[in-house]
Amino acid sequence: MAVAVPTDLPITDLPITERLAALASQWAQSQYELVMLGVQLAESAEWIVAGSATPAQHLAAIADVEACTAREWLRAGRRVRSLPVIADAFADGTLSYSKVRALICVATPDNEAELAALALDVPASALRAALAAWMNTTMTPADLDAYHHERRSVAWRTDPDGTVIFTLRLPPALAAVLISVLTTLVMRTRARPDASGGWPTLAQQHADAFAEVLTSGSGDIRTEVIFHVRADGCSADDGTPITETAIARLLPDASIRALIHDAEGRPINASGRHRHPSARQKRVVKERDRACVDCGRTTLLQYDHQPPFEQTGHTVVDELDLRCAPCHHERHRR
Structure with missing residues (x-):
């Protein structure tokens, strides 16, 4: 949410929040001037006279930034114009x-006027998801699938510490499969401390899982990929919009399970006398809670009996909560 900034006071006299908002607005204006001047530079002969191989390299030298940053400025400036x-x-x-x-x-x-209005009502962190949902409702499935296919890419660069950073752009259905495979490998592999005694982060465990896929293949990995098919459109389990045609292409090689909701959109209950919830019960609880009920985390999720199974002797969806492993452990420790 944008913060209103008083215009009758110097920035230095404002409270911290208003000062930050004012500086951020000034920064945006400066960035506008920067990218537009960059385009003017690219269209002039100055970079040639300076002996640079490309306009981006000349702009990068002037601003003392990496060439990839300068190329992004030029790309943005040309599109904004x-x-x-x-x-x-x-x-x-x-x-x-x-x-x-x-x-x-x-x-x-x-469509820029409509999208600009949309952007004003959405935080920057949620804008890309909002735009994806907008495209899913305004484009035909065939056109959207073709657009996603055209946008596919893989790029990499070497970081100053010697590691290599990959940027992978995939159609959402294929990305959902890859994410599910990596998650399955992380969940079934017991984490161990490294040589320094520290435990690997979740990001490091995902990197290890990706390395296993590359070196060992994923042919023996069976994983469940959840797609939500509703009247208002389809999505992956994390909410990423997906076209019906993209899901249909995955069906011939997949086994299908349906999760039925009632008229009010609530997942239907399932019960049993066993301690561990069934796969169907897990799907119902995951659909209902979506994240850890304590901290909102969406990774390392477990199914927690509340009240405990030792007291009830049964497992029903209404008495299961989705908790991440740290919160689950902390609740039972108390």
């Missing part, structure tokens, strides 16, 4: 550079 509504909002600081970068991926002169 063709989108006057977004350009005006960027120029006066209404739209941040972060939001502009997301908008220019999908905006056109015909």
Whole structure:
């Protein structure tokens, strides 16, 4: 949510929150001038006279940034120049550079006004998901699948510490399968402390799982990928919109389980006398809670009896809560 900044006081006299908001707005305006001047530089002969191989390299040398950053500035500037509504909002600081970068991926002169209005009502952290949902409702499945296919890419660069950073862009259905495979490998592999005695982070465990897929293959990995098919559209389990046609292409090689909801959208209950919840019960609880009920975490999730199984002697969905492993352990420790 944007913060209103008083205009009758110097920035240095404002409270910290208002000062930050004012500086962020000024920063957005400066970034607008930067990327637009960068485009002017690219269209001039100055970078040639300076002996640079490309405009991005010359801009990178001037600003003392990496060439990839300069290329992104030029890409953004060229796109913004063709989108006057977004350009005006960027120029006066209404739209941040972060939001502009997301908008220019999908905006056109015909839809930019609608998307700019959408961006004003959505935090920058949620804008890309909101745009994906918008595309899922405004494009035909065939067109959206073709768009996702066209956007596929893999890129990598070497970090200063010598590690290599990969950027992988995949269609959402394929990404859901990869994420499910990595999650399955992490959950079935017992984490062990490293040589220093520290325990691997979840990101490190995902890296180990990815290495296992690359070196050992994933042919023996059976995993469940959950797609939600509703009247208002389809999505992966994390909410990423997916077209019906993309899901249909996965069905011939998959076993299908349906999770039925009642008329009010609530998952139907299932019960049993065993301690551990069945696969069907797990799907119901996961659909209901979505994340750890204590901290909101969406990884390392476990199914916790409340009240304890020792007291009830049965396992029903209404008495199961989704908790991450740390919160689950902490609750039983108390």
